[in-house]
Amino acid sequence: MPHRAERTAESQDLRKVGLKVTHPRMRILDILGSAPKKHMTAEDVYKVLIEHGDDIGLATVYRVLNQFETAGIVVRHHFEGGQSVYELDEDGHHDHMVCVATGKVIEFQNAEIERIQREIAEAHGYELEDHSLVLYVRPKKADKPR
Amino acid sequence: MPHRAERTAESQDLRKVGLKVTHPRMRILDILGSAPKKHMTAEDVYKVLIEHGDDIGLATVYRVLNQFETAGIVVRHHFEGGQSVYELDEDGHHDHMVCVATGKVIEFQNAEIERIQREIAEAHGYELEDHSLVLYVRPKKADKPR
DNA sequence: TTGGGTGCAAATTGTTTGCAATTGT
DNA sequence: ACAATTGCAAACAATTTGCACCCAA
Numbered sequence: 001m002p003h004r005a006e007r008t009a010e011s012q013d014l015r016k017v018g019l020k021v022t023h024p025r026m027r028i029l030d031i032l033g034s035a036p037k038k039h040m041t042a043e044d045v046y047k048v049l050i051e052h053g054d055d056i057g058l059a060t061v062y063r064v065l066n067q068f069e070t071a072g073i074v075v076r077h078h079f080e081g082g083q084s085v086y087e088l089d090e091d092g093h094h095d096h097m098v099c100v101a102t103g104k105v106i107e108f109q110n111a112e113i114e115r116i117q118r119e120i121a122e123a124h125g126y127e128l129e130d131h132s133l134v135l136y137v138r139p140k141k142a143d144k145p146r
Numbered sequence: 147m148p149h150r151a152e153r154t155a156e157s158q159d160l161r162k163v164g165l166k167v168t169h170p171r172m173r174i175l176d177i178l179g180s181a182p183k184k185h186m187t188a189e190d191v192y193k194v195l196i197e198h199g200d201d202i203g204l205a206t207v208y209r210v211l212n213q214f215e216t217a218g219i220v221v222r223h224h225f226e227g228g229q230s231v232y233e234l235d236e237d238g239h240h241d242h243m244v245c246v247a248t249g250k251v252i253e254f255q256n257a258e259i260e261r262i263q264r265e266i267a268e269a270h271g272y273e274l275e276d277h278s279l280v281l282y283v284r285p286k287k288a289d290k291p292r
Numbered sequence: 293t294t295g296g297g298t299g300c301a302a303a304t305t306g307t308t309t310g311c312a313a314t315t316g317t
Numbered sequence: 318a319c320a321a322t323t324g325c326a327a328a329c330a331a332t333t334t335g336c337a338c339c340c341a342a
Contacts, residue, residue: 020341022297042332057299062332064297078224080278082307082331097267100275108270113262117281120254121243126283129246132226133279135263137272166316166321188307203324208307210322228306228332297340304333314323 017071024056028064032074032088039077039085039096039105079134095133102139163217170202174210178220178234185223185231185251225280241279248285 010029011021019025031048032040042065046058065086068074075089079098095113097106113133121128156175157167165171177194178186188211192204211232214220221235225244241259243252259279267274 020296022341024298055299059300059333060298063334066333078226080224084331097270097272099272106270108266110262110266113259116256116259120256121281121283122286124243124252124254124283125286126243126245127286128281129284130282131280132282134277135267135274136276136278137267137270138275140268140271140273168316168322170323201324205308205325206323209309212308230306294340294342296342298338300336302333302335305331307329307331309328310326312324314321315319316321317319 013073017073019067019071023054024060025064025067027052027054027056028061029068029073032086037105038107039087041083041085043083045086077132077134080136095135097135097137100136100138159219163219165213165217169200170206171210171213173198173200173202174207175214175219178232183251184253185233187229187231189229191232223280224278226282241281243281243283246282246284 010026010033013029014021014025027049028045031045035044035048037044042058042061045065046056046061049056049061065074065076069076069086073089074086077085077087077096079085079096092109093114094107094109097108098104099106117131118128156172156179159175160167160171173195174191177191181190181194183190188204188207191211192202192207195202195207211220211222215222215232219235220232223231223233223242225231225242237253238255240253240255243254244250245252263277264274
């Protein structure tokens with residue numbers, strides 16, 4: 001009997017992009033997939049690892065996240081303020097809304113904006129390769145955000 | 147007769163926001179206003195100062211740029227990759243398009259996108275405070291960008 | 293076995309801050 | 318005169334890298 005059945009979806013994800021299935025990579029993938037926050041900084045991930053008793057260095061977290069980004073497994077966002085945040089790239093493309101009061105991040109998608117963006121690029125003789133749109137919002141007074 | 151006629155538009159801009167009219171501030175304001183690139187990093191500004199023979203420290207450049215941002219004289223952008231870039235906030239609001247091939251930055255404005263953004267925020271119970279939109283583009287093949 | 297992967301510490305990069313000296317008003 | 322401002326160096330924060338050891342294939 002093998003040491004462990006390594007046939008999980010996650011281990012396949014790693015093999016698929018040519019990365020060895022190591023403990024740190026599995027754990028990080030796991031955390032990104034099941035954490036309360038969809039968007040985490042390298043430190044966030046590191047803290048969860050530590051609390052969980054894993055002996056994984058912060059440097060490794062950064063290295064793994066970079067590899068995941070290159071492999072297209074995660075997307076890296078910059079938002080405002082120093083740290084980068086990473087999120088699993090499972091569901092398709094979407095943009096973000098960050099509440100400046102609570103820090104909450106909400107995802108949204110809008111086909112019309114996407115279309116206009118493409119048109120603008122075209123109009124200048126370019127092709128739209130990618131884009132980054134972040135709305136900084138604040139709860140409407142006398143109204144509960146949903 | 148005073149050492150120098152301090153009645154320039156720039157010196158007025160500074161007084162207006164309650165900042166003393168100092169040599170470093172004037173020079174930096176000057177550089178931001180007359181540089182080939184509209185968007186400069188603190189280092190960019192610093193280099194120009196050095197080449198020009200000015201004896202102004204990098205720390206001062208950062209401090210002044212921060213003050214200018216607080217005063218609303220410049221806008222700070224994050225784009226991709228570490229450094230922040232600053233630009234004079236003269237013309238009204240606009241978004242940016244960055245050519246991933248040449249690094250060229252093009253500004254544009256689109257009322258429709260702005261409107262939709264506001265609607266999206268509203269729909270979630272928020273008020274749009276600010277936003278950041280950057281299009282990453284590439285020259286259309288067989289077509290000269292203009 | 294063996295080349296990629298990892299932990300740790302040291303190195304980088306971008307930016308901020310403490311402090312004594314300097315300068316605008 | 319006096320508080321604001323600056324230069325310099327040291328301090329910081331986020332991220333990367335060098336290297337000896339380790340482990341998945």
